[in-house]
Amino acid sequence: MLLHVCCAPDATVAVERLRETGIEPVLFFYNPNIEPEEEYERRLQAVVKLCESWDLKLVVVKKGKEDWFRSIADFLHLGEKSRRCEECIRHRLIVTAQFARDKGFETFATTLTTSPRKDAKLINSLGNKIAKQLGILYMPSDFKKRNGFLRSVQLSRELGLYRQNYCGCLKSLQERMKKDALRHSQ
Numbered sequence: 001m002l003l004h005v006c007c008a009p010d011a012t013v014a015v016e017r018l019r020e021t022g023i024e025p026v027l028f029f030y031n032p033n034i035e036p037e038e039e040y041e042r043r044l045q046a047v048v049k050l051c052e053s054w055d056l057k058l059v060v061v062k063k064g065k066e067d068w069f070r071s072i073a074d075f076l077h078l079g080e081k082s083r084r085c086e087e088c089i090r091h092r093l094i095v096t097a098q099f100a101r102d103k104g105f106e107t108f109a110t111t112l113t114t115s116p117r118k119d120a121k122l123i124n125s126l127g128n129k130i131a132k133q134l135g136i137l138y139m140p141s142d143f144k145k146r147n148g149f150l151r152s153v154q155l156s157r158e159l160g161l162y163r164q165n166y167c168g169c170l171k172s173l174q175e176r177m178k179k180d181a182l183r184h185s186q
């Protein structure tokens with residue numbers, strides 16, 4: 001299985017649960033949505049640390065920024081959890097599925113369903129559609145279930161992994177800063 005990894009904390013519980021069922025995934029870090037550059041490196045290094053700690057194989061694809069931006073450009077005016085995010089997720093899953101198919105993996109999946117802020121139903125529906133189009137299998141998941149998110153927090157703490165406080169793109173960073181400013185002014 002090729003497992004798309006959005007960040008190290010979300011990957012912890014996903015890998016733990018896959019290993020419980022006998023699946024040894026190869027991790028795939030493709031996230032051109034993460035901005036700015038320093039934040040991208042910080043999140044990537046956290047994934048590298050996880051892979052070293054747990055003896056996992058990792059594939060990193062750094063290109064794709066322009067294609068990603070093209071996929072969300074028409075929806076930049078919309079907020080988080082809108083079509084903007086749908087297209088951002090679709091883009092990352094398509095690239096994962098294409099890579100998986102080209103390299104001979106049977107299945108792909110994503111750690112995006114660990115986050116309570118992400119809609120697993122939508123993610124799984126996108127994954128299934130892409131899988132059908134590309135002739136590969138997608139494994140639906142909802143890693144946040146059965147206290148999955150709490151488990152990811154616990155494992156990240158134990159491993160000393162960096163945990164971000166915004167989704168990834170500059171828009172989500174601005175949205176987070178606005179929310180924080182509002183909270184502090186009250």
Ligand code: SF4
Nearest residue numbers: 085088167168169172
């Ligand atoms: S908020 Fe997250 S999912 Fe939505 S567009 Fe930005 S990086 Fe992508």
